[in-house]
Amino acid sequence: MGKKLVELLWSTQQRKTWTIILGGLFVASLLIRFISPVPPPHVALSGEPLFSAGPKWFTNSVLTTLIVDIILLVLALSVRFGIKEIPTGLQNVMETVIEALYGLAESVAGKNALKFFPWVATIFLFVIISNWSGMIPGVGSIGFYHPVKEHGDEHASLLDNQLAMVGGNILLSAPESAQTVPASAESEKGKFIPLFRAPSADLNVTFAIALATMVMVQIWGVRHLGGSYFNKFFNFRGPNGFMKGINGFVGILELISEVARIIAFGFRLFGNVFAGEIVLATMAFLVAFLLPVPFYVLEVFVGFVQALVFMMLALVFFQMSTISHGSHDEHH
Amino acid sequence: MDALGIEWSLLLAQIVNFLLLIVLLRMFLYQPVLNMLNARKERIAQSMKDAERVSAAAREAEQEKAKVLEQARREAQEIRAQATRDAEKIAQEVRGRADLEATDIRMKAQVDAARQIELALADANKQIADLAILATEKLLGRELADKAEQKRFVAEFLADAGSKGK
Numbered sequence: 097m098g099k100k101l102v103e104l105l106w107s108t109q110q111r112k113t114w115t116i117i118l119g120g121l122f123v124a125s126l127l128i129r130f131i132s133p134v135p136p137p138h139v140a141l142s143g144e145p146l147f148s149a150g151p152k153w154f155t156n157s158v159l160t161t162l163i164v165d166i167i168l169l170v171l172a173l174s175v176r177f178g179i180k181e182i183p184t185g186l187q188n189v190m191e192t193v194i195e196a197l198y199g200l201a202e203s204v205a206g207k208n209a210l211k212f213f214p215w216v217a218t219i220f221l222f223v224i225i226s227n228w229s230g231m232i233p234g235v236g237s238i239g240f241y242h243p244v245k246e247h248g249d250e251h252a253s254l255l256d257n258q259l260a261m262v263g264g265n266i267l268l269s270a271p272e273s274a275q276t277v278p279a280s281a282e283s284e285k286g287k288f289i290p291l292f293r294a295p296s297a298d299l300n301v302t303f304a305i306a307l308a309t310m311v312m313v314q315i316w317g318v319r320h321l322g323g324s325y326f327n328k329f330f331n332f333r334g335p336n337g338f339m340k341g342i343n344g345f346v347g348i349l350e351l352i353s354e355v356a357r358i359i360a361f362g363f364r365l366f367g368n369v370f371a372g373e374i375v376l377a378t379m380a381f382l383v384a385f386l387l388p389v390p391f392y393v394l395e396v397f398v399g400f401v402q403a404l405v406f407m408m409l410a411l412v413f414f415q416m417s418t419i420s421h422g423s424h425d426e427h428h
Numbered sequence: 429m430d431a432l433g434i435e436w437s438l439l440l441a442q443i444v445n446f447l448l449l450i451v452l453l454r455m456f457l458y459q460p461v462l463n464m465l466n467a468r469k470e471r472i473a474q475s476m477k478d479a480e481r482v483s484a485a486a487r488e489a490e491q492e493k494a495k496v497l498e499q500a501r502r503e504a505q506e507i508r509a510q511a512t513r514d515a516e517k518i519a520q521e522v523r524g525r526a527d528l529e530a531t532d533i534r535m536k537a538q539v540d541a542a543r544q545i546e547l548a549l550a551d552a553n554k555q556i557a558d559l560a561i562l563a564t565e566k567l568l569g570r571e572l573a574d575k576a577e578q579k580r581f582v583a584e585f586l587a588d589a590g591s592k593g594k
Contacts, residue, residue: 142433153437161442165449172457179460181468194461213462214454222449299432304442 121385128384137377138236138288141370143298146289148242156290157298160235164225164295193221197407204408205415212414215312219305220407223296223365227399230294230373231392239290296369296402299362306361309410310354317417324420357413361406368402557582
C-alpha cells in the first residue's frame with residue numbers, strides 16, 4: 097500500500113514534478129491562510145449599485161448584462177458579415193451550436209420550430225453566457241469599497257439583505273442583526289461592491305426572462321387556438337354538477353401553475369447560479385488552490401445544464417400552449 | 429420583493445433587453461446562419477444528385493462503348509469473312525476463265541496445226557503430183573498431151589492412196 101503510493105507519486109520525473117507542484121500549492125494554500133488572512137467572500141443576494149452617488153439602477157449585474165449582450169452581438173455580427181458558403185473558424189462553431197439548438201427545437205416543436213426558435217435559442221445563448229460569466233476570474237472579486245455612511249440606520253440598510261460569512265458559516269443578516277455581524281474586512285474599508293456580477297445570479301434577470309417567456313406562452317396559445325385557449329383556465333363544462341365543479345377547480349389549478357412556472361423558472365436559474373458562485377467563493381476561501389478546481393468543473397456543467405433546462409422548458413411550454421386541451425377531453 | 433432585490437424598473441429593463449436581444453440575434457445570427465445551412469443542404473443534395481447522374485451517365489456510356497465495340501468487332505469479322513468469300517469466288521472465276529482461255533487457245537492451236545498440216549499435205553500432194561508427172565514425162569520422154577487429165581488422174585490416185593493409207 098505505502099509502496100504503491102510512493103510509486104504513484106515519485107516514480108517518474110513527470111510524476112515527481114506534479115507531486116511537487118500539487119504539494120507546493122497545498123502548502124501555499126495553508127500558508128496564505130495564516131500569513132495574509134483574506135476577508136470572507138462577499139455574498140449579496142441581489143445586484144448592487146456600482147456608484148454610491150450614481151443612479152440606483154446601474155447595478156453590477158446590469159453592467160455584466162450589457163457585456164453579455166455585447167459578446168453575443170459581436171459574435172452575431174462577426175458571423176453575419178463574414179458568412180461564407182465554406183465555413184471557417186467561428187462560423188463553424190456558431191453553425192454547430194445553432195444547428196444543434198434548431199434540431200432540439202424541431203424535435204420538440206415540429207413545424208412550429210421556426211417560430212419558437214429565436215426565443216429558445218436566445219434564452220439558451222444568453223443564459224449560458226451569463227452563467228459562465230460568473231466563473232471568469234475577477235467577476236465578483238474585482239470591485240470598489242464604498243464608504244460607509246456614518247449614521248447607523250444607513251449602515252444597517254446597506255448591510256440589509258446581505259448574506260454574511262463568518263468563519264465558514266453563512267448567515268442571512270436581517271436589519272436587526274446587521275449591527276451584530278462580526279467585523280469583516282468590509283466594515284473597515286467600507287462596503288465592498290463587485291464590479292461584475294453574473295446576470296443569472298440576479299433575480300431581476302431570471303424573472304425578466306421567465307415573465308417574457310410565460311407571457312409569450314399565453315400569446316402563442318391565443319394565436320394558435322384563438323379564444324378557446326382560455327378554456328383551459330375557465331372550464332365549467334361537464335355532464336353533471338360535480339364534473340362542472342371539478343373542471344372549474346382544474347382551471348384554477350392551471351392558472352396557479354402558470355404563475356408557479358414563472359416563479360420556478362426564475363428561482364431555479366437564480367438558485368443554481370447563485371449557489372454555484374457561493375460554493376466557488378467558499379471553496380476558494382477555505383483552501384485557496386486545488387480545492388476549487390473540481391467545483392469549477394461542476395459549475396461549468398451546471399451552467400450548461402441550467403441553460404439547457406430553461407430552454408427546453410420554455411420550448412415545451414410553447415409547444416403545449418399550441419395544443420388544444422379541451423378537444424382532447426371531449427374525445428373521451 | 430425588495431428583500432430579494434427585485435425592482436420593477438430593473439425587471440422591465442431586463443425584459444426590454446431580452447426582447448431586443450431576440451430581435452437582434454434573429455436578424456444577425458439565426459436567420460443568416462439558418463439560411464446558409466439550408467442553402468448548403470440544398471447544394472449538397474443537388475451535387476449528390478448531380479454526381480449520381482454523372483456516374484449513371486458514365487456507366488451508360490461505358491455500356492454503350494462496349495456495345496459499339498462488340499458491334500464493330502462483329503461487323504469487322506463479317507466483312508473479313510465476306511472479303512475472304514469474295515476473294516475465293518474471284519479466284520475461282522479467274523481460274524475458270526484462265527482454264528477456259530487455255531482450252532480455247534489449245535483448241536485454236538490444234539485447229540491451226542491441223543489446217544497447217546492439211547495445207548502442207550495439199551501442197552505436198554500438189555508437188556508430188558507435179559513431180560510425178562514430171563518424172564513420168566521424163567520417163568516417157570515426151571510431154572504428156574493432156575496435162576489437165578493427167579493431173580486429175582494423179583490427184584485421184586493420191587486421194588485414193590491417202591484414203592487407203594488411213
